[in-house]
Amino acid sequence: MNPTTTLWPARPGTWRSSWRSWIGSDLDRTGPAWMQWLWTLLFAAGLALVFSLIGLASHSDSWAGTWPDAGLWWRWYRVNFAITFTISVLIHLMFAALIPLVGPARIRRFGNGQRALFFSGIPILGVLIGWPLGMWLVSEEAVGWVRVNPAEVASSAVVGAVFSFVVFLVFNARMRQALAEKRATEAQLRLLQAQIEPHFLFNTLANVVALIDHEPAKARQMLGAFTDYLRASLIGLRRDTATLAEELTLAEAYLRVQSARMEDRLRFQIEAGDDARRALMPPLLLQPLVENAVQHGLEPALDGGTVRVTARAEVGELVIEVHDDGRGLHAPPRKPQGNGVALANVRERLAQRFGASARLEIVAAEPGTVARLRLPLETSTA
8 A cells, every 4th residue: 555545553754754744834745644634633623722721811800710610611612623623624625725736846936925925825815714614613602702702803813813924934934944955955966867977978979089080970960969968968957847848858869879879779769749748847857767778778788679758648647658678677787887876866856856746667568677757747838
């Protein structure tokens, strides 16, 4: 069973991660959904207790005389819990609906004003709708309480508004800190991902030199493809987000270079519809999979083979596959060369950017190997 759908029991680390994800208002929540609802319920219960204490303190002439009155306690707590629970559930549902609708990637690119509107507007809307709805849930008792105690209602509303603003400030600060940390880690991993393997660089230049005298047209073709590859790699280093079309351009330039070098031993196909090509993704994420297919799947094979890159847009998901018909997963491992942690970096970048909503799968095929990327679907409007 997928860990995000496990009902019970949960590991201690899952509880901690889920709590941090909830209190930090993460766009990609950690842990099972029921655990996020549990934190919302506990938050509503605790907030109702705080409001009950405030209400009793302001309502009673004698605090000492009110303290042991269980009936009054229950009455205040019942009303406050109905309100805080309704507000909390509405806010939870609105975030759960709007974050996928707007898109986590787009929200991360929000400016300060947009972020303030999004993360404060939803709680405020939840208060405006949830307050009267919660009062209606406790019906006559609440209506009578409002009629008799308008000052307490007004003070509670002010406290609720101030509290919502403070919560927004805390969540916003945590989000900005987490976003800065993720960007720093992403930049470091992207830099590692973009490092050109010396083996590939030396082989390409050596082939160009060897072809200049005897086959200048072919040398010019290889050098042009290599220039395109370098240009696309440098562009990817400067961006936080790329389109799949740009990633495919980089992959095609690399495959053209390798095809010119390996000649008939390497063939390639790239297939992607327009919807998939407009999809947004982290830059330099596809390239390591293509390089891995050539270096470990086809290059060691005597007859070489074919690399087939396909991409499709599904419901809420971008699926990219790199299939080589080479040696396969069960072939003896080659001596490591170049960046041996490329796939580990891809997985780390996916975790940093998307949490549990993206993954890399490496599966055996007949023949060869398939590397499959599954990403949340975000589409460019350009």
